[in-house]
């Protein structure tokens with residue numbers, strides 16, 4: 220599972236799914252990279268450098284700095300950033316964004332950056348609460364005639380039986396709790412807990428006993444709780460500062476953590492303002508001082524960082540130095556290029572703008588630890604292709620794999636990887652279960668890689684416009 224990110228989950232997951240074979244940096248205890256481990260192949264120097272950055276992050280010595288990954292397209296920069304985030308742990312926020320995202324007609328550039336900064340900072344709230352927890356063995360709503368209208372029925376109470384390893388307890392609950400139970404889609408066989416004070420219901424997962432019902436499903440199985448049904452339990456919840464901003468901007472009723480958190484700051488609001496953020500920071504800080512909450516700085520990954528402009532870079536400099544900052548990883552595939560937003564400045568090289576390595580201003584570069592990614596060898600491309608074949612549940616003939624590896628050398632690793640899926644579709648259409656050389660050759664004919672496309676355009680004199 221990818222690390223938790225901000226609100227638009229689906230969108231952000233989709234963006235990293237081509238990296239689903241990457242499970243970490245694949246380093247051993249001494250920080251050396253294995254040739255092929257955790258899904259990562261080759262690129263050893265860069266992986267070891269990232270491992271060192273990881274050490275700095277873990278020992279809290281990376282503040283005020285950023286990691287800049289620089290290298291040609293398809294050399295694994297995004298994959299490295301993702302691997303660093305994965306190594307930091309399961310519940311550590313990871314917020315990927317692209318430099319050009321800051322240019323929106325509705326929201327200020329710095330606002331977009333600030334929002335993403337806050338998406339990448341987690342808050343872990345720990346509370347000890349009195350709860351009833353166990354596997355649901357009975358769930359019966361009791362109905363009565365509606366006393367007001369005489370028509371229809373209403374729920375008078377609900378009987379829930381919870382089972383733990385130690386025993387079973389039957390509870391008679393208020394109808395409002397029944398609503399929460401329905402909201403969480405609780406069924407017999409689920410493990411749930413009910414908070415004694417608020418009546419909030421939380422579904423933990425499905426009980427282990429039901430684990431063999433289906434071969435494949437998106438369920439989380441949990442063991443039968445130990446101890447008594449009625450007990451004190453430490454409840455840990457992870458939210459991001461952005462979640463808190465949003466919850467307080469649009470307060471709503473309810474009993475779950477988000478709505479309780481939504482009442483941190485009083486008054487009705489509809490928009491996240493600097494003032495609101497400052498108030499939330501204050502509350503968060505007091506929580507941290509009281510030991511209820513802990514700040515979990517995650518990773519903010521800004522891809523195509525050369526797309527940011529000078530204004531955004533200046534903001535980034537300042538944000539890096541604030542006390543509440545996530546770990547920032549930047550990536551770019553540009554060499555020397557003009558810093559965006561400096562072109563029109565009169566004093567700077569007459570309309571040419573300031574040219575800087577990676578299109579990043581020197582003062583930010585100064586704060587960066589720069590890691591280079593190198594192009595891949597043929598056998599490395601082959602190994603990545605093999606991994607991907609396995610992850611996607613495909614099969615491929617050796618000759619076809621060789622051809623794809625050749626393609627990868629000629630174009631890029633990404634291009635070769637991208638041919639896999641269409642080739643597998645072609646082979647399936649032909650009624651085959653394995654991708655053959657013919658399938659790869661056919662896909663190659665159907666699609667152009669970037670370089671041949673550019674060459675073709677030049678040859679036909681269509682350099683500027685397609686005819």
Ligand SMILES: Nc1ncnc2c1ncn2[C@@H]1O[C@H](COP(=O)(O)OP(=O)(O)OP(=O)(O)O)[C@@H](O)[C@H]1O
Nearest residue numbers: 237238259260292293294295296297298552603633
């Ligand atoms: N060393 C590696 N081992 C395994 N898979 C890799 C490796 N490097 C890259 N990949 C895979 O190759 C594909 C392209 O890599 P990635 O997207 O990380 O390139 P990039 O450097 O970010 O390129 P761009 O500059 O175009 O953004 C991804 O699917 C990635 O998971």
Ligand SMILES: [Mg+2]
Nearest residue numbers: 296297522550
């Ligand atoms: Mg990338």
